[in-house]
Amino acid sequence: MTDESDGILTEVRNGVGLLTLDRPKAINSLNTPMVTAMTATLTAWAEDPAVRAVVLAGAGERGLCAGGDVVAIYHSAKADGADARRFWYDEYLLNAAIGRFPKPYVALMDGIVMGGGVGVGAHANTRVVTDTTKMAMPEVGIGFIPDVGGTYLLSRAPGQLGLHAALTGAPFSGADAIELGFADHFVAHDALAAFTDAIIADGLPEALAAHATTPPPSPLAAQRDWIDECYAHDSVAQIVAALAGHASPEANAAAELIGTRSPIACAVTLESVRRAAKLATLEDVLVQEFRVSVASLRTHDLVEGIRAQLVDKDRNPQWSPATLAEVTAADIETYFAPADPDLTF
Numbered sequence: 001m002t003d004e005s006d007g008i009l010t011e012v013r014n015g016v017g018l019l020t021l022d023r024p025k026a027i028n029s030l031n032t033p034m035v036t037a038m039t040a041t042l043t044a045w046a047e048d049p050a051v052r053a054v055v056l057a058g059a060g061e062r063g064l065c066a067g068g069d070v071v072a073i074y075h076s077a078k079a080d081g082a083d084a085r086r087f088w089y090d091e092y093l094l095n096a097a098i099g100r101f102p103k104p105y106v107a108l109m110d111g112i113v114m115g116g117g118v119g120v121g122a123h124a125n126t127r128v129v130t131d132t133t134k135m136a137m138p139e140v141g142i143g144f145i146p147d148v149g150g151t152y153l154l155s156r157a158p159g160q161l162g163l164h165a166a167l168t169g170a171p172f173s174g175a176d177a178i179e180l181g182f183a184d185h186f187v188a189h190d191a192l193a194a195f196t197d198a199i200i201a202d203g204l205p206e207a208l209a210a211h212a213t214t215p216p217p218s219p220l221a222a223q224r225d226w227i228d229e230c231y232a233h234d235s236v237a238q239i240v241a242a243l244a245g246h247a248s249p250e251a252n253a254a255a256e257l258i259g260t261r262s263p264i265a266c267a268v269t270l271e272s273v274r275r276a277a278k279l280a281t282l283e284d285v286l287v288q289e290f291r292v293s294v295a296s297l298r299t300h301d302l303v304e305g306i307r308a309q310l311v312d313k314d315r316n317p318q319w320s321p322a323t324l325a326e327v328t329a330a331d332i333e334t335y336f337a338p339a340d341p342d343l344t345f
Contacts, residue, residue, distance in 0.1 A: 010041050011057070012095035015052040017045045021054040021120075022061025030116040030330045032087050038120070039094050046102055047213035049197025052102040053204055055196055056120060063111025063134070064121055070142060074306040081297040084129050085339075088293050091116065092286040092343055095149045099123035099282045104204045105336055109174070110191055111185060120180045123282065126204065127149070129215075130189040134263055135182060137171035141316070142309050143301030144263040145269050145292050145335070150287040155182050155277035160226055160231035166269050167236065168257045179218035223329030226251045236266045237324040262301040263316070263324045267281060268335045275336070288336065291342035295335040 007028075007281035010217050019041060021028035025308040036080040058064035068091065076084035098105060098120060107121035113135045121127060129135070137146040137154065146154060146166050154162030165172060165180065170200040187195050191211050201245040220227070230242040230251055236258070243255035258266060272292055276285045296302045300320045308317035321327050 006037040007031065008034055010038045010042070011122045012045075012051060014200045015050060017041070017054040018196075018251060019054060019056050020059050021057070021065055022059040024058075024062065026069070026143045027066035028058040028060070028064065029034050029069045030091065031065050031072060032083070032090065035087065035090050035094055035192045039090065039097065042097060042247055043093075044205045047341065051103070053106065053199065054101070055106045055108065055199060056235070057192075057196070058117075059175055061111070063117070064107070064113045064226070066112050066118030067115025067117055067138075068148075069308055070306050074303060074311060077297045077303050081294070084297055086293055089343055091119065092164050092290055093345070095119040096283050096286055096345060099149065101125065106199065106204065108196070108325075109135065109177070110189055110192060114138055114171075115150075115326050118150055118153075121265050122153055123149055125293075126185070126208075127177075127183040128185045128192075128195075128212075129177045130192065130209050131174065131216075132189045133174035133177060133183075134171045135174070135177045136169060136171040137166055138171075140167065140171045140258075140261040140265045140269055141263050141305065142301075143299065143305030143319070144296055145265055145272055147289040147293050149282050149286055149289070151272045151276040152191045152279075153180070153182055153267075155273045155285075157220075157285050161220055161224070161227060161229075163231040163270065163273055164220070164241075164254065164259045165173070165264055166273055166306040167231070167261070168254050169237065169261060170254075170257060173216075173218070175215040175218040176220045178215050180221060185212040186212065187211050209304065210259070212310065218248045223248070223250055230254075235324075236263075236270050239270075240324065242314075253288040261322055262305055262319050263327050264299065264301055264319070264331060265296075265305075267324065267332050271336075287343045291337065292335045294338065294339040 107124035195211040
């Protein structure tokens with residue numbers, strides 16, 4: 001029997017809870033009803049002795065989840081911000097609950113997995129990517145800062161790979177996701193249905209043994225030399241200068257890409273990732289991210305970035321400050337002030 005509720009489908013088969021994000025036309029973008037329903041379902045399954053494992057998947061052919069419903073964030077930010085604050089509060093509690101889920105939680109991170117999709121997938125204890133995985137933390141492109149525990153993972157990626165992913169917002173492959181520490185196992189896209197069936201019939205270890213394969217080489221890992229060199233600088237301006245001046249065409253392309261992003265969002269992202277590296281737990285990082293997200297609601301760039309990309313779709317955001325040189329340390333610091341109320345666990 002399948003229960004349909006608020007953009008998710010749930011079913012328990014032979015002790016395996018199947019949780020499917022079910023907004024395929026929106027690439028399963030998360031909204032408040034979905035977060036509420038997921039939280040209730042996972043809370044119940046964590047305590048239910050009849051459920052021995054959970055499998056998270058996305059409906060449709062395009063991907064697990066394209067992120068949060070940022071158009072709703074846009075409208076909330078233009079009003080009083082209350083709906084956005086409430087959404088993030090509940091979403092980050094869900095991210096933390098996934099991070100400490102007491103049973104096998106298998107996230108099938110197939111196709112597009114971005115932003116909020118990373119939040120419900122990449123904190124799982126069993127994270128599966130495929131040959132079609134297109135993962136990203138693209139927040140800087142809309143004047144926002146990586147959240148949903150993303151800065152926890154980005155700050156713990158090898159070398160400077162996490163900063164490269166955060167500051168460019170560029171998508172990366174399933175093999176890259178494993179290299180960065182966002183995933184654990186590689187299963188061919190065409191084998192996912194059989195893999196899920198095997199979890200239900202035989203158990204997770206047997207299913208992994210039968211269907212997980214060696215991932216292809218990570219393109220990002222092959223570029224560690226210039227990434228580690230260029231992103232080690234103190235400021236985003238210095239990082240961009242190093243990238244622009246490097247002999248590698250990929251480094252030059254990264255400089256150009258960062259140049260299209262919100263300057264203040266990039267500066268805050270650099271600080272967020274570096275502060276996250278010094279925080280002990282996912283929960284600690286989520287508290288910091290909640291403060292940063294709530295602060296972003298008061299800024300010009302979040303509304304302007306979403307407008308340009310997803311509302312008017314002119315792809316021509318007018319950032320303020322317009323350049324990295326105009327961003328001050330005080331501007332950055334305002335993002336880290338305590339929220340009222342703060343996120344608590």
